[in-house]
Amino acid sequence: MVDFLLQLDTKLFLALNGWHSPFWDSIMLFASGKLSWLPLYLLLVFFMVRRFGWKTLWWLLAAAVVVLLADQVTGHAFKYVYHRLRPCHNPDLSSVIHLVGRCGGKYGFISAHAANSFGVATLVSFIFYKRWATIGMLVWATFVSYSRIYLGVHYPGDVLVGAIVGSAIGIAVWLVAERLINRRN
Numbered sequence: 001m002v003d004f005l006l007q008l009d010t011k012l013f014l015a016l017n018g019w020h021s022p023f024w025d026s027i028m029l030f031a032s033g034k035l036s037w038l039p040l041y042l043l044l045v046f047f048m049v050r051r052f053g054w055k056t057l058w059w060l061l062a063a064a065v066v067v068l069l070a071d072q073v074t075g076h077a078f079k080y081v082y083h084r085l086r087p088c089h090n091p092d093l094s095s096v097i098h099l100v101g102r103c104g105g106k107y108g109f110i111s112a113h114a115a116n117s118f119g120v121a122t123l124v125s126f127i128f129y130k131r132w133a134t135i136g137m138l139v140w141a142t143f144v145s146y147s148r149i150y151l152g153v154h155y156p157g158d159v160l161v162g163a164i165v166g167s168a169i170g171i172a173v174w175l176v177a178e179r180l181i182n183r184r185n
Contacts, residue, residue: 009157013087016149016156017098024150025100031147032101032113040140044124051128055181059127062177066123069169070115074162084109088152099152111154114162115169117141122170126178141166 030036048056086108088099121137128134145163148154154162 005157009155010087010093013149013155014093014096016146017087017152020098020100020150028147028150029101031144032151037140037144048127058177058181059123062173062181063120063123065177066119066166066170066173067116069173070119070166071112073165073169074110074112074115078110078161078165079105079107082109083107084155084158086153087155097152098150101151101153104153108154108158109161110165111145111148111158111162113148114141114145114154114159115166117144118163118166119170119173120166122167123174126171126174 045056045060048059052059084107086103086106087093087097088103089106089108090097118141121141124137125134141163145159148159149156
């Protein structure tokens with residue numbers, strides 16, 4: 001069963017990674033950039049300050065905790081436990097992969113980009129509790145996560161599990177933070 005899932009993951013990766021063009025190469029590189037989304041983050045902070053005032057500092061701390069936990073879990077509980085090579089490090093795929101940019105670390109299960117983006121998206125969705133926030137943040141997280149497949153650095157399974165783990169972390173942090181922040185009133 002595991003072999004079947006790995007083969008399916010590879011086939012899906014090759015199909016998704018195969019849809020490329022020079023135009024999308026630059027967009028997907030941008031989507032995966034760590035500082036590319038700084039204007040979005042600043043806009044979210046602006047809306048948070050307008051809605052929550054000084055409580056924004058607590059929500060920003062909660063977001064930092066989500067990213068810290070997602071990074072630690074993806075690295076220590078998955079990548080260095082399962083040792084699944086990134087597609088760009090897999091010698092069986094080197095001749096057919098469309099790699100844009102650099103490959104990154106040796107192991108890719110699970111995607112830290114997916115875990116971080118879905119963790120933050122989930123937290124922000126709960127913080128604002130508005131349809132626009134939920135839809136917008138999930139579209140953003142999905143786009144960032146798909147960019148990792150497009151660029152050739154993650155399999156779809158890496159991204160899917162990263163999204164699930166990140167969302168779970170976002171929910172857990174929100175549950176704790178919401179109680180602590182509201183207790184301080």
